[in-house]
Amino acid sequence: MAWAWFHRLGSSPWIYRFSGSLLGYLLPLAMTLVVVGSIWGLAFSPPDFRQGNSYRIIYIHVPVSVVSLAGYYVMAIAGAVSLIWRLKVADMMMRVAAPIGAALTFLALLTGAVWGKPTWGTYWVWDARITSMVVLLFLYLGVYALYEAYDNKALASKACAILSLVGTVNIPIIYKSVDWWYSLHQPASIKFTGGSTIDPSMLYPLLLMIFSVYLLYACLLLMGLRLTLLETEAKTAWARKEVMGAQ
């Protein structure tokens, strides 16, 4: 009985219905907060004394970068749960997290490159931070491709879970790359210990954007999970009831 809540997470119909009702609130909230945060960052925060207005890319670049790193842990933990407890839902979560994480990592690299041109004078440089982010992108794409490469999907899931877990070593490397190596990329502006080096008028919209992109990521995960659940369990009675009942 003590673990009932955990085993309920393995129930496909429960997850499908609960995520459906949750998305009804979360998705509009996430989209609204992204819009509010973007407008705040674009129009109402002051320009930087050194970079002028090009720094405003920070309100997209940092949130998607942060969430792409956190999303890798989501994928890896889902893989671990799938390996240990053999929960199908965890396996689906891992597979859904891969393309979402890849898209966010791509966006981080793209906005970083666009920001690099006016700031560093170049779109690209093979410094530690950028290179390790490229490795992250390849890891995400690798998990997705590895699953598609196997005909035996049970084996595919195990291989993807192991790849996800091995790849977690890259996340602290990305995070500490600006401290460990001489890097063109600036060090962290937001610090968990000690004062942040960013003014509150710029920090608050940035924190709002980080929070809203996290929320949006959660929504994208749930949407992908619902789709995968229905695809995989189309022949079950609960799926039939959901589809026929929806009219």
Add this chain to the structure above:
Amino acid sequence: MAGHGPYVWASYAAFTLVLGAMIIAPLWRLAALKRRLKQRYVALEKAQAVKE
């Protein structure tokens, strides 16, 4: 924006396009899947009724 406008707007445009696609794609795919499944279930029910 002191000449940096195109960079900022390009970034926001990419952000909007990518995230917009990521939100719309699963919603569209789920709706399409439900339509296909409904057709399949209706066909199965008809086949069942004919058999009986």
